[in-house]
Amino acid sequence: MFFLVNDITDEKETPVLMTMAGASLYATAVKICSPDDHKEKPYKELVKALNEYFTPVENIVSERYQFRKVKQSSDQSINDYIISLKDKAHSCDYGPFLKDALRDQFVAGIKDHELRTRLLRESRIKFADACEIARAWEAAQQQNAAMEEKEKQAVASINNLRSTPFVIEHPN
Numbered sequence: 001m002f003f004l005v006n007d008i009t010d011e012k013e014t015p016v017l018m019t020m021a022g023a024s025l026y027a028t029a030v031k032i033c034s035p036d037d038h039k040e041k042p043y044k045e046l047v048k049a050l051n052e053y054f055t056p057v058e059n060i061v062s063e064r065y066q067f068r069k070v071k072q073s074s075d076q077s078i079n080d081y082i083i084s085l086k087d088k089a090h091s092c093d094y095g096p097f098l099k100d101a102l103r104d105q106f107v108a109g110i111k112d113h114e115l116r117t118r119l120l121r122e123s124r125i126k127f128a129d130a131c132e133i134a135r136a137w138e139a140a141q142q143q144n145a146a147m148e149e150k151e152k153q154a155v156a157s158i159n160n161l162r163s164t165p166f167v168i169e170h171p172n
Contacts, residue, residue: 013043103127
């Protein structure tokens with residue numbers, strides 16, 4: 001857009017890029033283009049060379065290994081676990097197998113044994129369905145814990161009242 005807005009001609013694209021990019025990128029471009037002169041390199045070729053230089057090579061086996069190690073931590077919510085799985089799967093190049101890989105690792109990495117057992121009962125469960133079941137399970141667990149806490153507080157209040165001496169004063 002910069003070149004278009006500023007009416008920069010094709011011949012000037014490379015010099016403008018080298019001028020505007022700063023000393024660090026300039027030095028990198030000189031090294032990448034060597035032994036050729038970077039000033040003579042067409043803009044599109046220079047950008048392609050810089051992109052290849054700065055884009056890290058992904059090792060799919062390593063990425064998938066890291067993905068397979070993702071487990072739900074003890075303090076991690078289902079939603080956060082799902083996000084971390086999707087983030088790790090992003091660079092695994094699973095293609096059309098992505099949803100199955102996400103589902104399989106989701107189930108394998110769930111911290112709640114009962115929930116995992118519940119999900120394993122479904123022979124053809126989809127990733128989205130497994131996520132919904134897990135979210136509902138987590139919400140039910142949280143609601144149940146909140147209700148149990150309220151019951152404990154109520155019982156404690158009643159026990160506190162029972163242990164407090166009740167004195168009736170009689171008028172003389």
